[in-house]
Amino acid sequence: MKLFWLVIISCGWAAGQYGSCTASGVVVQEGSGEGVPRARLLFTPSTRPGSITLGYFSDDQGRFEAFGLDPTSYSVSVQKSGFVETARDTAGGGGDLVRLGGRCDAKGLQYVIAPAAVISGSIVDRNGVSQGITAVDALRRGWLNGRWQFRKVASAFSDGQGRYRIARLPLGTYVLRVHPSAPVTVKYGEGSGFTQVSAPAYYPGVYESSKAQLIQVRVPGEMGGYDFGPLMTQLLRVEGRVTGVEGRMVPQQCRVTLRPSDLTDTREYQADCQPESGNFAFAEIPPGNYRVTAYAADAEQVTSAVCEVELQSSDVTGLTLAMEPPSTVKGRATVSGGVAPPNGTWLKLKPVSAAPAVDDASPISTAGQLEFSMVLHDRYRLSAGSNQPNLYLQSVQADGKPVEGTLLDWTAHPPDLLEVVLGQDGGSVEGTVRGAFSQSVRGYYVVLVPADLSKLAGSELLTQPTQANGVFQITNVPPGDYYAYAFAFLMRDRINDPAMLSDPLWVPGYRGQPATVHVTPRGSTKIDLPPQPLP
Structure with a gap:
């Protein structure tokens, strides 16, 4: 086996004393499994920042042997022109570290690189x-x-x-x-x-x-x-002034946000209110329809204000946002059939913006009455909970108008009446995530996606972490057809927020292969899932 060895440090080439440990394996191409010749492998000690990086090349069959290593852990980067760089050893449980200890010899490593x-x-x-x-x-x-x-x-x-x-x-x-x-x-x-x-x-x-x-x-x-x-x-300006509740001074903790009126557009511009005057300004904004929202907080309360802005061919100036205290939203909840929900059932509002507000929960009375008392101009996610099994959110109406999914856009104004119907024939999905459980895995999450993708708008996907042995159970699932995914959060992943999986925006562009699941009323569906990379 013909091998090539190089040593890299931040200031150039170096020579010196090296250890007696070795690591060997193969670099293969994704899909075909063929060895990749002349791939470069860089071994960097993970426990000693600034240490020497050792580099090696694979031979004509993709095989490599890294020698001169110390008995410590190494991060490995595999590079090849025309391929995407990788750092995962697929033969060793998907880890991104090579740990040399004990026998000081790691064999059978496999790195899969994908053509770019x-x-x-x-x-x-x-x-x-x-x-x-x-x-x-x-x-x-x-x-x-x-x-x-x-x-x-x-x-x-x-x-x-x-x-x-x-x-x-x-x-x-x-x-x-x-x-x-x-x-x-x-x-x-x-x-x-x-x-x-x-x-x-x-x-x-x-x-x-x-x-x-x-x-x-x-x-x-x-x-x-x-x-x-x-x-x-023509990029335009939006300028205005925030006034406090009943003419009072605007709190120092005041933030103004400008977002497109189109909820699917994720652009967001932020500005601070100037002390005492309450003035704010946004510069270099493209034409379009926008919604300007202000949030402020002091020791007494949290306040908010909102206005709509249409930018066409000239700047918009002289806006006034008059802050208002939180609103109270009342309503009623029933289970399908028109009766009140069982005791121990509640609804919860969670703001989905950067508003300085806390989650607002409302227990449902025995008569089905509900009340939220901390509602600002914002977008909220509505969820339900209960001590009883099989209950789920079936439908929501705000001031007599149906709400799509569970996303409530109350930025303009909260409703006077919120009506919620809970289904009581939910089923469950349970099973096991099949995969190698190693130190490199932070945890696994299972996600259910409605098979009818037209229902994604405004929805929140059902997610559930597995137990340490990979076993999971998702309850209170509305009957119907779903796609099921299992995702692995790795220790090396910079993002490990499970909330990313409940937001359905990742679904349309994801390339993974889901399993199909049919949930029957009050039934239990069993399925085993392989782990897949995060979206």
Whole structure:
């Protein structure tokens, strides 16, 4: 076996005394299982930051032997041109560390690397002329600050002819965003005399990420023809003033948020209120319909205010947001059939924005009455709980209008009457997650997704962690058909918030293979699931 050995430190090459431990295995290609020749493996001690990194290459059959290692733990990075970098040993339970101790010899390691994809195209202005050097980002949905947002996976700069090429992309679902490093005033204007600037744009030429075209990268290779130009528009300002309740001074802890009126658009702009004056301002906002919301808190109470804004061709100034105390929302709850829910049943409101509010829970009286007393201008998630089995949220109405799913948009104003119907014939799904349980696994979660994906809007997915042995049980499941997934949270994962799985925005672009589940009224469905990578 012909091997290549190199030593890397932050300032260059180094030579010195090395240990007597070894690690050996193979690098193979995902799908075919064939050995990958000349793949580079970098071994870095995980317990001694700043230590020497040792590098090796695989031979013509993909086999490697790393020697000169110390009896400690190493993180391993496997790299190869045209492939996505990996760090997981699939033969050793999916771990990302090689632990050398005891016999000081690790054998049978296996690293699977996937061929990468490429997205390419060009960027020109409306006259077909290159915009010069412009950044193009490939974005995927990721969980950040408690919600799904598009995050940058890779990027590239266009050349002098406006051509760009984003390489080394893992397979998956992307949107493309093109933008200069800062808004740039162009050299021409419209007949109206408006100054135009280059604003961030999503392929094929929209402002909102929610309206961007999803690009499905299913196979390795180059996908070309994604041509578009930066969107030229007039970026505008929104200015106003927040006033306190009944003319009082605005609390120091005051935050104003501007969001698109379209709930599927995840853009968010934030500004602080100036002390004493309560003034706020947003700059460089693209045209569109927005909702401005203010939240403030002091020792006495939490207050909020809201107004709608339509940005067209000029700045919006002189807004006044008059803060209001929390509202009280009353209503009634029944189980299917029109009778009051059993004792020990409650409903819970949880704000889904950054509002400085606490969860608001309401026990349901024996007559079915409910009351929430801390309702601000916000979006809420409604959930139900009970000491009795088989109960679930069946339908919700606010002021006589049906609510889709469990997401309540009360940003404009809370309702006067909330009506909730609970089903009482829920079933259960139970089983075991099949997989290697090792020190690299933080835990497993099972998720149920409605098979009718049209029901995803406004819904909250049912999730449940497994026990230490992989056993799980999800109760109070509405009867129907579902897709079931099991996900592994690994110790190396930077994100380990289970809430990411209950928000359904990850579902449309996920490439995993679910199991199908049919839940019967008051029935128990058994199923075993293999773990899959996180969305």
